[in-house]
Structures are given as C-alpha cells and as structure tokens.
Amino acid sequence: MRIAIxxxxxxxxxxxxxxxxxxxxxxxxxxxxxxxxxxxRCYTFRGKEYRVKELCHNDDFKDVDIVxxxxxxxxxxxxxxxxxxxxxxxxxxSSAFRMDEDVPLVVPEVNAEDxxxxxxxxxxxxNCTTIMMxxxxxxxxxxxxxxKVHIASYQSASGAGAAAMEELxxxxxxxxxxxxxSTINKFxxxxxxxxxxxxxxxxxxxxxxxxxxxxxETQKIMHSDIRTSATCVRVSSLRSHSESVWFETEQPxxxxxxxxxxxxxxxxSVVDDPQNYVYPMPLESAGKDDxxxxxxxxxxxxxxxxxxxxxxxxxxxGAALNAVQIAEYLVKKGDLKK
Numbered sequence: 001m002r003i004a005i006x007x008x009x010x011x012x013x014x015x016x017x018x019x020x021x022x023x024x025x026x027x028x029x030x031x032x033x034x035x036x037x038x039x040x041r042c043y044t045f046r047g048k049e050y051r052v053k054e055l056c057h058n059d060d061f062k063d064v065d066i067v068x069x070x071x072x073x074x075x076x077x078x079x080x081x082x083x084x085x086x087x088x089x090x091x092x093x094s095s096a097f098r099m100d101e102d103v104p105l106v107v108p109e110v111n112a113e114d115x116x117x118x119x120x121x122x123x124x125x126x127n128c129t130t131i132m133m134x135x136x137x138x139x140x141x142x143x144x145x146x147x148k149v150h151i152a153s154y155q156s157a158s159g160a161g162a163a164a165m166e167e168l169x170x171x172x173x174x175x176x177x178x179x180x181x182s183t184i185n186k187f188x189x190x191x192x193x194x195x196x197x198x199x200x201x202x203x204x205x206x207x208x209x210x211x212x213x214x215x216x217e218t219q220k221i222m223h224s225d226i227r228t229s230a231t232c233v234r235v236s237s238l239r240s241h242s243e244s245v246w247f248e249t250e251q252p253x254x255x256x257x258x259x260x261x262x263x264x265x266x267x268x269s270v271v272d273d274p275q276n277y278v279y280p281m282p283l284e285s286a287g288k289d290d291x292x293x294x295x296x297x298x299x300x301x302x303x304x305x306x307x308x309x310x311x312x313x314x315x316x317x318g319a320a321l322n323a324v325q326i327a328e329y330l331v332k333k334g335d336l337k338k
C-alpha cells in the first residue's frame with residue numbers, strides 16, 4: 001500500500017508520521033509533499049529517508065492508495081482533483097469539505113460507517129474540538145438523546161500550528177528579557193499570560209467560525225438535531241485542548257450511568273476523583289490518544305442536565321490520529337481503490 005502526506009513538514013504532518021509508525025500501519029511506500037519552501041527537506045520513517053516533493057498539478061498521485069492532506073483549506077480545494085482522479089482516497093484535515101453533503105465527516109468511534117459512502121473519494125476530518133467532544137457525547141446520547149450542549153473551550157497554542165507554538169515561547173522569552181511582548185503574528189493579541197476569547201474569524205451572528213463549526217459538525221457527525229452553543233478561548237498552554245461541557249438529555253441520566261458508559265466507551269479514559277484532586281489536565285493528555293474525562297456531575301441549574309470536563313491532544317486525536325483511524329477502518333473493510 002502506498003501512502004502520501006500533503007503538508008508533511010507541519011505539526012499535523014509530523015504527527016501523522018509518528019502515528020503511522022507507532023500503530024504499525026500497513027504501508028509499503030510513503031510519499032511526502034509540501035510547499036515550495038518545504039520541498040527538499042528529509043524525514044526518516046522506519047529507518048528509511050524520504051525527501052519532501054513540491055506539491056504540483058501533475059500525476060504524482062497515480063499509484064497512491066490513501067492521501068492525508070493537512071496543508072490548509074485552500075490547498076485541499078486546489079489539489080483535490082489531482083489527488084483523487086486516479087482513485088486515491090483523500091482524508092482531509094482542513095475545513096474545506098466538512099459541510100459538503102457529498103463528503104462524509106467522520107470520527108471512527110461515532111460514525112465510522114459514513115466513511116464507506118464517499119462519492120468524491122474525499123473524507124473530511126472534523127474540527128479538533130468537535131472530535132474530542134463527540135467521542136464523549138456519543139455513549140451518553142445512547143443512554144438518552146442529548147438535546148442541547150453548552151461548551152467553553154480552552155484551546156492551546158498548538159491549535160494554531162507549529163509556528164504559533166514557537167510564537168508563544170518567543171513571547172514568554174521577550175517578557176523575561178525585555179518586560180514586554182513585541183512578537184504578535186499568529187494571534188490577534190498577546191497570548192502569553194493571557195487568554196483570548198476568539199478563535200478563527202467572527203461570523204455575522206458574533207459567534208466565531210470555530211464555534212459555528214462545533215454547532216454544524218456535531219449535528220452532521222451524530223446524525224442528530226443536537227444544538228450546541230460554544231465559546232472558544234485560546235489559552236497560553238502549549239499543547240492539548242480542554243472543554244467544559246454542559247448537556248441536557250431528554251430523560252434524566254444519573255452520574256453513575258454516565259460514568260459507567262464512558263468507562264466502556266472506545267477512545268475515552270475516565271479520570272474522575274475530584275475529592276482527591278484527580279481530574280484530567282492538558283499536561284497529562286499531551287501526547288496521548290484517548291480523550292480524558294472527569295468532573296462528571298449533575299447540573300445544578302437543569303434537572304435534565306449534567307456537566308463534565310474533558311481534555312485531549314488536539315494534534316493527535318483532534319487531527320492526525322483521527323485521520324489514521326479512518327484509514328485503518330477503510331483497510332479493515334477492504335474499501336480502497338482497486
């Protein structure tokens with residue numbers, strides 16, 4: 001099997017390489033693509049060196065089975081035709097196709113079978129905050145239908161890419177050395193020692209694009225009329241996102257039933273002993289595959305409500321790992337190009 005990665009030099013591209021190796025993904029050959037700036041860089045995978053090729057409009061994808069794309073929506077839209085025209089499956093990490101009716105939006109723990117119906121041979125990887133939340137909500141929804149959800153997210157610098165992580169480090173360095181921050185490029189304001197209640201651009205309803213992604217994507221993934229209202233906040237941690245989630249079900253559901261369902265759920269680890277200061281934190285979920293859940297309790301303001309806290313590595317489960325899991329599912333089902 002021949003695998004390609006578009007955007008191999010970025011944070012998600014590099015994580016894809018690590019995860020493909022760690023999970024012993026069954027590939028025979030690997031092709032790496034990047035921008036003109038990245039072309040020529042070399043990366044070692046399973047003891048062999050691979051050189052990044054410049055992404056161009058040509059027949060480079062003719063003999064490729066699966067292509068992971070993580071180079072931004074513009075690149076995905078521009079090159080989708082080149083990638084899929086010979087039958088390769090495109091698993092796209094950008095927002096380019098997520099809400100297209102003829103493109104499945106897949107989280108394997110929730111709706112893996114949707115990946116089998118892909119008229120354009122494109123499968124979209126959802127937004128990172130949405131992925132982590134629906135992995136946790138799915139087993140609860142099976143207890144009683146979830147009608148609405150309120151979310152406050154706490155999203156680390158890495159959600160804006162590798163350059164954003166370096167900018168945050170640089171800001172702290174400037175504060176220590178100069179007493180003020182002079183480098184502000186990847187964020188609308190200084191992030192060091194700060195939180196920014198805006199991720200992505202504002203829409204006309206004063207919700208950000210990130211917040212609207214959670215509303216729309218959750219409904220599509222869960223095949224549900226579930227309504228979400230989110231406030232997404234950038235925080236000055238380096239890696240792993242966290243979310244406070246309040247949800248209302250059609251019928252009352254006990255904390256004990258929720259905890260039991262989550263213990264059995266794939267991709268979820270319950271870390272919930274708050275009386276002894278045990279709960280999930282981004283420092284501990286960084287580099288891990290599961291979504292960690294704790295602080296599970298009744299909502300004091302809603303008789304049909306409960307609330308919980310979750311955290312997960314958005315570069316892994318929120319991006320690269322989810323994409324690889326989709327590919328693993330297709331391989332298991334034997335549903336690749338012939």
